[in-house]
Amino acid sequence: MQIAQRIDRLGTETSFVVLARARELEAQGKDIVHLEIGEPDFDTAPNIVDAAKRALDAGYTHYGPAAGLPQFRKTIAEVEGARRGLEFKPDMVVVTPGAKPIMYYAIMATINPGDEVIYPNPGFPIYESAIELAGGTAVPLPLLESKGFSFNIEDLKALITKKTRMIVINSPQNPTGGILSQEDLREIAELAVKHDLWVLTDEIYGRVTYDGFKNYTIASYPGMMDRTIILDGFSKTYAMTGWRLGYGIMPRLLAEVVAKLQTNVASCTASFVQMAGIEALTGPQQWVDDVVEEFRRRRDLIVDGMNSIPGFKCHKPLGAFYVFPNTTGTGMDSRTLANKILNEGGVACLSGSTFGKYGEGYVRFSYANSMQNIEKGIERIRKLLS
Numbered sequence: 126m127q128i129a130q131r132i133d134r135l136g137t138e139t140s141f142v143v144l145a146r147a148r149e150l151e152a153q154g155k156d157i158v159h160l161e162i163g164e165p166d167f168d169t170a171p172n173i174v175d176a177a178k179r180a181l182d183a184g185y186t187h188y189g190p191a192a193g194l195p196q197f198r199k200t201i202a203e204v205e206g207a208r209r210g211l212e213f214k215p216d217m218v219v220v221t222p223g224a225k226p227i228m229y230y231a232i233m234a235t236i237n238p239g240d241e242v243i244y245p246n247p248g249f250p251i252y253e254s255a256i257e258l259a260g261g262t263a264v265p266l267p268l269l270e271s272k273g274f275s276f277n278i279e280d281l282k283a284l285i286t287k288k289t290r291m292i293v294i295n296s297p298q299n300p301t302g303g304i305l306s307q308e309d310l311r312e313i314a315e316l317a318v319k320h321d322l323w324v325l326t327d328e329i330y331g332r333v334t335y336d337g338f339k340n341y342t343i344a345s346y347p348g349m350m351d352r353t354i355i356l357d358g359f360s361k362t363y364a365m366t367g368w369r370l371g372y373g374i375m376p377r378l379l380a381e382v383v384a385k386l387q388t389n390v391a392s393c394t395a396s397f398v399q400m401a402g403i404e405a406l407t408g409p410q411q412w413v414d415d416v417v418e419e420f421r422r423r424r425d426l427i428v429d430g431m432n433s434i435p436g437f438k439c440h441k442p443l444g445a446f447y448v449f450p451n452t453t454g455t456g457m458d459s460r461t462l463a464n465k466i467l468n469e470g471g472v473a474c475l476s477g478s479t480f481g482k483y484g485e486g487y488v489r490f491s492y493a494n495s496m497q498n499i500e501k502g503i504e505r506i507r508k509l510l511s
């Protein structure tokens with residue numbers, strides 16, 4: 126069997142691999158606490174589910190336009206523009222099955238072989254995978270624990286060359302929970318304008334922030350609307366991971382190219398799912414606020430718990446639903462430690478190194494799980510490592 130060479134450049138997302146291993150252990154009768162997967166444990170709100178049912182009954186079961194249903198693109202432009210204090214037009218929006226395709230489409234549409242793309246490291250592994258698949262060179266920007274998992278501006282400046290085409294940013298961030306400050310965004314924006322770069326800004330956790338912190342978009346800085354691709358979606362904010370619903374907001378001409386890519390790959394996003402998306406954005410939002418408040422309680426619990434484990438030092442994140450404790454004090458490398466915690470402790474988690482080389486020395490835990498399970502998980506790890 127011959128596999129194409131380009132597949133050698135393709136990475137993957139380890140959380141699904143660890144989930145499969147955890148399920149295997151469960152099938153052998155072991156009890157596992159799942160702190161590996163980045164998926165809210167809540168079910169989608171009933172008003173959204175009802176809207177999907179109504180849409181099915183109303184015949185939204187056919188192909189739709191590649192870029193998304195016009196009424197949904199309009200809703201996204203209005204609601205998401207208002208939330209960010211910006212004016213988006215419906216033709217800047219492309220709806221996709223989940224937010225992930227926007228990463229791939231945006232990179233495929235803008236990066237030529239040999240172009241360099243700077244991306245956060247540790248970071249969501251699919252950025253690197255998509256850049257390399259497009260024939261680009263993935264250039265890691267180290268995120269620093271000492272800066273709340275932001276970066277050093279001098280590091281960023283030093284990485285920009287004549288070949289740099291794009292900077293990828295993600296705030297709030299997976300896997301660290303870090304947030305980019307307005308100062309960080311301003312500095313990145315100035316560099317992007319100066320060097321004529323695209324910025325792909327992954328804002329999928331944009332509404333999951335704590336302690337009064339608000340997430341800002343780099344699109345709002347001078348000169349940025351014409352060079353920014355916003356990636357966002359419904360998986361995290363509305364607990365709709367399995368629905369596969371996301372979108373990109375970008376300059377109109379790029380949106381046309383991205384829609385053409387979608388025609389080639391998926392044709393369109395499921396029509397009744399898009400109708401449910403309209404309800405999610407225009408229906409009651411209290412549900413989102415309540416979920417974020419529940420995540421905050423869990424964050425406080427897990428940060429305290431992690432800091433009580435010998436060899437762990439855990440920074441308190443300001444967004445998303447992950448903690449990324451420094452585990453160098455255990456004397457084990459991240460992979461050995463994560464495997465030990467799963468196989469001997471019965472807690473599924475991800476080695477920091479699966480998020481890139483600068484993730485070595487850390488382990489990621491998702492706290493999208495109940496307070497009870499978080500407590501159980503911490504207790505098990507503490508016992509294992511004491």
Ligand SMILES: Cc1ncc(COP(=O)(O)O)c(C=O)c1O
Nearest residue numbers: 163223224225249299358360371
């Ligand atoms: C940073 C980040 N971006 C994008 C995604 C993909 O979201 P979706 O499930 O909507 O494709 C994830 C999912 O884990 C993520 O963590």
